[in-house]
Amino acid sequence: MRRRHAGVLLILQLQIAVAACCCWGLEVGYYGATCPDADAIVRQVMERRFYNDNTVAPAIIRMLFHDCFVTGCDASLLIVPTPTRPSPERVAIPNQTLRALNIVNAVKSALEAACPGVVSCADALALMARDSVALLGGAAYDVALGRRDALHSNSWEVDLPAPFSSLDDTLRHFAAKGFTADETVLLFGAHTVGAAHCSSFRYRLARPDDSTMDESLRCDMVGVCGLADQPAAADDAMTFLDPVTPFAVDNAYYAQLMSNRSLLQVDQEAATHAATAGYVAYYAANPDAFLQRFSEVMAKLGTVGVLEGDAGEVRTVCTKYNTS
Numbered sequence: 001m002r003r004r005h006a007g008v009l010l011i012l013q014l015q016i017a018v019a020a021c022c023c024w025g026l027e028v029g030y031y032g033a034t035c036p037d038a039d040a041i042v043r044q045v046m047e048r049r050f051y052n053d054n055t056v057a058p059a060i061i062r063m064l065f066h067d068c069f070v071t072g073c074d075a076s077l078l079i080v081p082t083p084t085r086p087s088p089e090r091v092a093i094p095n096q097t098l099r100a101l102n103i104v105n106a107v108k109s110a111l112e113a114a115c116p117g118v119v120s121c122a123d124a125l126a127l128m129a130r131d132s133v134a135l136l137g138g139a140a141y142d143v144a145l146g147r148r149d150a151l152h153s154n155s156w157e158v159d160l161p162a163p164f165s166s167l168d169d170t171l172r173h174f175a176a177k178g179f180t181a182d183e184t185v186l187l188f189g190a191h192t193v194g195a196a197h198c199s200s201f202r203y204r205l206a207r208p209d210d211s212t213m214d215e216s217l218r219c220d221m222v223g224v225c226g227l228a229d230q231p232a233a234a235d236d237a238m239t240f241l242d243p244v245t246p247f248a249v250d251n252a253y254y255a256q257l258m259s260n261r262s263l264l265q266v267d268q269e270a271a272t273h274a275a276t277a278g279y280v281a282y283y284a285a286n287p288d289a290f291l292q293r294f295s296e297v298m299a300k301l302g303t304v305g306v307l308e309g310d311a312g313e314v315r316t317v318c319t320k321y322n323t324s
């Protein structure tokens, strides 16, 4: 009899465990009961900022990538250095050119005013990226929510691919995060908006024999950036990644790649590499397919390595942990 009770107890415990697990996981409408206006609040702040300065939208899209590819989409990127924890992700070299980080705080303050302690910074960033894509003319997509914020952030964990990484290494890197070659090419399509500092590509300009860069682009860029063996310009100029339509999520960037007109070496390699050239040509020729698939892959990017359930915390201020 006692044995039977123990068995029933075990089954009950298992059911409770399964019930707990079943309710974790990202979900569209996650804040329906606890912060029903979360979507609208984020969109309102983003729209106001964007109409004042449209360069914030590409900056946010890039921010999502830099957060999600390092320990998952957990807002670990947003933590600022303190005397006791002086080296969060933000100080790592690839993150030093991120822009508009302060907007996340503005969005979070608006969320906190409406529903204190409810919406995580990681979810806020995912929604901001979705709104950025839409504001730049991309296709709307649903964002499943319920991410939690990280309790640690370390610069030494930042291992983002560099613009001079080989495409083979980069494809491996993206595959390890769950992305196929097709999806990786789609994510490169984010470079259809925004800008790069000369320091990200100037090393390519001193190579006139580098047939992977169109000669007229090289000459223009020498004019903007100077040459790498000259003393660095005091201000590291920025130039559009897709000068044709720098504020439109569209497939124009792929046409740039096919004409050797990408500033970033790794993107350029995608136009000729056997594993990716077909996708580049396909998206260059199919604008609607790109728009649709780009939004799908952005939604997927936002789910990489998320913290769920009672892992991590919901930060009150995105730039610092709740307890120091």
Ligand code: HEM
Pocket: 055, 058, 059, 061, 062, 065, 097, 098, 099, 161, 162, 163, 164, 170, 187, 188, 190, 191, 193, 194, 195, 196, 197, 198, 199, 200, 264, 266, 301
């Ligand atoms: C191999 C992968 C990637 C590399 C090496 C790379 C590299 C870069 C570099 C060097 C810049 C210019 C930064 C600067 O000089 O200020 C940049 C900008 C940008 N990247 Fe990427 N990127 C990659 C993937 C992605 C992905 C997956 C996304 C998003 C889905 C993304 C979105 C952007 C955006 C929107 C900008 C413009 C940012 C702005 O205007 O501030 N990148 N990227």
